[in-house]
Amino acid sequence: MKPAYLEDLAPGQVFTSDARAVVDVASIKEIFRREFDRQPFHSGRGGRKADVLQELVASGWHTTAVTMQLIVETLPLSHGIIRSGVDGLRWPRPVRPGDTLHLHCEILAVTPSKLHPSRGIVRVRMTTFNQKDQPVQTMVADLLAFRRPEHAA
C-alpha cells in the first residue's frame, strides 16, 4: 500500500479490506476466555445467560481486536493507526464461530491541527461485516494523520 498523508485524505473516500479474517472456535474459546473474558457464553458451557445468548458467540472486544487487524491492513496511514478516540461502538449482530469478517472504512472528516501544523485528525466510520455482508460492528474513530514531509515526493 502507498502511504497516505493528511493531504491525501478527504471526506467520502472509502477503503475496503482485501484481507478477510476468520473468527474460529479455538480463538473464541481459548484466547478470549483464558486471557480476558471468562464468561460462559464465550466458552460454550452455557450457564445463567442461556435465556439471552443461547450459543457460543465472540466477545465484542474480540470482534474489535479482529477489526483492528483489518484496519492495519486496510488503511494506509503513513504513520500507522494511532487512535485518539472511538465513539458509537455497537455490535448489531453476534459473531459466531466460522464467521469471516471484512471491513469498510469511510472518511467522514479531515481536520488539520491548529496546535501541531504537521498533523491532523481523520474521522473514519468503520463497519465490520460478516460473510453475508451483514454489519457485526460499527464505530467512528478519530485517527492521527501526518502531513507529507517536505523532502518527500
Added chain:
Amino acid sequence: MKPAYLEDLAPGQVFTSDARAVVDVASIKEIFRREFDRQPFHSGRGGRKADVLQELVASGWHTTAVTMQLIVETLPLSHGIIRSGVDGLRWPRPVRPGDTLHLHCEILAVTPSKLHPSRGIVRVRMTTFNQKDQPVQTMVADLLAFRRPEHAA
C-alpha cells in the same frame, strides 16, 4: 459477589475492582502483536512512528480487553456483562509494560425497557486507572440488566 438485578442498581452507585491486572511485556509483545495489531510500536522495534510513540506501549484494544477482565470481576450483574454499546472511548495516557490497572465503575442511569419488562439498560462510566491512579482509559457503556425473577429471594 452477590448478583445484582436491575432493581438493585441506581445512579451514583460505585463499584471498584479489588482485582488488579498487570500488563506485562510478554502479553503486549506476543498476544497483541501476533494476533491482532502488528504495528512496530507494540513490538518494541521502533519504525516510522518513532517520532510519535518513542517506546513500547500497549494497544488501546489491549487495555480495553484487560479492562473487560476487570469489569467481569467487578460488576456483579446477574446475567454477566452483555453490552449494547460503548461511547466516549478514550485513552488519555499510554499503558506501559509493568503497569498495574484497576477499575472504577459508576452507574449513570438505569432505564427499564418498555419492550421487554424483564430487563433494562444500565449506563456505566468505566474508568481504568494505572498504579499511580492516573486514568488510562475512559468509556461509557450501556449494559443489559435483568429484573429479579419472581421466585427468587
